[in-house]
Amino acid sequence: MSNEKRPPGGRPGGGHGGPPGMSMPAEKPKNFKVTFRRLVRYLKPRSKRLTVVFLAAILSTVFSIVGPKLTGNAITELFEGAYGKLQGTPGAGIDFGVIGEILLVLAGLYIFSSLFSYLMQYIMSTVAQDTVYDLRQDVNKKLEKLPLNYFDGRPNGETLSRMTNDIDTIGSTLQQSLTQFITSVVMLVGIIVMMLTISPLLTLIAFVSLPLSLFVIQPILKRSQTQFANQQRSLGELNGHIEEMYTGHPVVKAFGHEKKAVAKFEQVNDELYEAGRRAQFISGIIMPLMTFIGNFSYVVISVVGGILVTQRAISIGDIQAFITYSKQFTQPIMQAANIANIVQSTVAAAERVFELLDEPEEQKEVAAVSLDRAKGAVVFEGVDFGYGEELLIHGMNIRVKPGQTVAIVGPTGAGKTTLINLLMRFYELNAGRILIDGLDTREMSRSSLRHSFGMVLQDTWLFNGTIKDNIAYGKNGATDEEIFAAADAAHADHFIRTLPDGYDTVLNEEASNISQGQKQLLTIARAILADPPIMILDEATSSVDTRTEIFIQQAMNRLMEGRTSFVIAHRLSTIKDADLILVMDKGNVIEQGTHTELLEKNGFYADLYNSQFSEKVAI
Template structure:
């Protein structure tokens, strides 16, 4: 069964049936929940990472693949620098060979330059491996390029394997989280859903878990590669030139300060952006869900004005968030370019002084470019990581919620339908009691009608019988067995319910009726449909029993939906029956027909009927009049009228006109 999740007020009880939808997609929470900052970032992040423990072997493999991939990748520029040195050496060797006699050695050329006072040029040539008169060695350069290509291909293969392994680990982790949440929802008491908006719960189950999945997927791979790349690039930079490496490191604190300042500002704007998105989604869903009502009352202009206002707020927040966060990349590029200029100048001077090869300077410049890229990636992931941890924190709050008491191991056996409420005490909130010391005895096969004003505790009574809530005191017994000693599933399997708020799922009419008892034969299904007059209107539908009911059930009328739910209960063939305003959505003529079906359905079963219509309760074996959680009067219809007490007053105020109309139709 499905219950509403409307928060319970004092002296009110939650109704059964489908809960109202929240504001936006995913339940109206929109994206706001996943955009908020985590209240306890460190603890939540640690707990989120602890969910990856079953995947530690896969993570170790992923880290190893990442190390190999990054190592091969960062070695590439250094080896490419060797190709540059070979090319320059060939050019210089051919040019110098034209200026010196044949057979002159490299050392003789350098000694000659020193003798002429060109020590700087001599120092630069000393670093080159050239032979006067020989040109470019294309074979050696080709070997270098083939080696670099092989390294990059191998790096790609390792990176591909890393992504595949890491993706599997993350998706399996999220799969387990969804399983935990699904199992948790089955163990949560109905009181939890009373206090939580439906959209809020749906948002945690869908939006927040999806956001956790996206965060783990992106941040783990990018963060791992960024850290490994930083380490690899730093090692190569210090290997080539410690002096230039220290110059490059100056950009680190500058980048950290810039990203921190901008990140704090953009995070607030993103939070507002997600909040505005949720509000706009809620506005749209509300307008289109109540489209007919908007048209009836002529409120199109007001709805359009509200939409424009929400849309403008989203535009401002979105523009600000994207603009501020978009500044990070240009500033990082500016820092990188300034760093590049400084390295190029210092590198050129060191080449001229002979302390570095031009190929090493070329490689170092490439490394300086690679060095700023991971810093930018880490900065851009800050908001994503904060958002993901906030979503994980919301999921953990759901997983940590108090559960129902443990299921007992008792057994009901074959249920006859004798029910006793023995000194029952219950309240939705501790400070406002609702039911105190309620006693009731119902014989098997009796039909008990429950009437009273709104908030009197009528539906609460059947809530307690279904064990949707645990008692504060007393006992409820079925055939002498305390239902608190029996698993909830066994108690509910013996009870059928027809609710005021009909619930139909997306599927055929046949599937919706068969939901009452899976495995029922076609003959049994048709018998139930015929007995409850569903068969009468089904044949007017294009596909008959195979007509697909959409999500909202809008292709069948409210009365037809209610007849389908009655047929479902008829097919279930329960020992105990609960009818909560079961005929409120059918017309008077159909109601008379349904009452006949109800009489057949109630035959031989203990039945509880919650209703206001006199036609539903006149033939009840016992009528209970409830006020403020207490039974103030009980008896048959005629007995209670003779007493001229609360039931008589209720009858006079609510049912006299309806009774006259029914008597006229019956005659």
């Protein structure tokens, strides 16, 4: 699938993909340093809170690190007291008062550690959410300023992924991984210091096990990563196949390809099973091997520590504390390695967000002139336009009088929709100008310009809400009477009232609980309610039946009285009564006039019109 969906917080295709305790290779940013510095700038306004987070993380970790040492002191006190009593040493015995004091101090340290940990997480969660909030605000403001060609040139899923998944990734990393990284570094340094203070010799033994573990698991890790990559590829392929078969289920049924679809599913599913089985088996070997090497290290430390105890070079409590530290020694290293990988993915996500924020914006309005209520005179003077370097429209000149109905016809790709986009100023002209009531559209505010237009497009757009809300979208503060009147004018009132909840019927996310023709009727009702001075109809009746089309055409004729209207039509029989017909081909208006005048010319329009009634079409 070319536009593969990403689940929140995951890779395309879902799944977790990675051996336990180890990270998969992260997506790497193109320019780590620049993006990282830019991301840090979002944290600068919260530098004071971050300082508190760092201090709380350090104190929380330090207090927890001291714990095993104090526990060891209590064990030593207990052992020496009991041993002295057994030996019959005068005055020997277990001093429960000293042990009690140690335990009280220990309890206090753990309480303080928990409190500082809570404080760290609480403040960091607010910092992370505030940062993500600012990012979302910036992206949302940016989307409002981007020209239409940005959205035309990219899949919607990509933009949504940058605004949701990528920003969520940044938020999760800030909230969890940043504090984990701080605590991991502090814990690693603290553990090493504590181990060295207890016994440099035992510390050396503990250090030897680390490169040994890495040496043993490195080849296994490489093989497991290969298998996990295969698993992710198969998972993505399987998800893509399921999505295609689900969305295209009627087509699969119609062509009798059920067995072929099932066979394809079984093939990919078997590949996923095999890749997953191998990946899990190979990665499952890592932890037992690390545990074995770790246990071997513990045995050596215990033996050497026991010898040192017999030589009175170290206390038994210190041995207990050292073993605890040695067990904790690898944990912060693995956490730091995982977080380093996560940071790579996070900076890559931030880079995608910043790429969106750096996109060129619409041209700024220099001296915006407001237009209260346009009369509807539209003039194109020497208009040149191209989506790239090559021009699509050359020197276009059109004059439309107020109240005229202008039909725009031509073959696919002739530039009909482009002309409308230029009229709405969705794109900027290369040369020439467009005038509304004598005012250059570039001197008008975009909101004022677009407020003068009402649009009914071939591709209907309705949002998740009631039918009443969707119609009322055309006018702020519309009354129920105005909504009902607009629906009645669009011949939608009857079908709406036959629904169980009438105007309060809730349309689902894709408005699939009503027919395509009914959707079109609602969009027409919305345009009627808006009551704009200029109407744009792009194949507005393409999805309704012939009888309904006649009703809508009558309603549109009443609506267009006294208004300038631009009608894009493929069925030329629907625009016979237009005041002006513009015939377009390859971006240029090659003919213009009334229906009768164009037929008399016996040119391009006449060929288009007569081809509707031809029994045979040459291929």
